[in-house]
Amino acid sequence: MTPKELDIAFQNAVNSINNHVEPFPADVLLKLYAYYKHATNDQNSPSSSNPLINAFKTNALFQAQGLTPLEAKQKYIETVHQYFLYRK
Numbered sequence: 001m002t003p004k005e006l007d008i009a010f011q012n013a014v015n016s017i018n019n020h021v022e023p024f025p026a027d028v029l030l031k032l033y034a035y036y037k038h039a040t041n042d043q044n045s046p047s048s049s050n051p052l053i054n055a056f057k058t059n060a061l062f063q064a065q066g067l068t069p070l071e072a073k074q075k076y077i078e079t080v081h082q083y084f085l086y087r088k
Contacts, residue, residue: 013080034064038072
């Protein structure tokens with residue numbers, strides 16, 4: 001997959017998550033959060049008003065550290081596909 005194709009697939013995966021109305025399992029959300037942050041080079045710290053949520057987000061980011069933006073995009077896409085595949 002070319003970088004442009006990966007960008008398009010990533011944006012489609014992000015849109016499918018943003019348009020989904022049912023709640024997601026927390027573990028899936030945390031993975032998606034970490035992959036998205038790495039894929040977009042978002043350096044902002046977790047900003048929830050709940051310290052426990054911030055701790056979980058920080059842990060997810062820690063687990064995904066070392067991924068390149070391209071690898072993070074691919075992981076995000078794979079996680080989205082797996083989630084929707086297993087929901088059926």
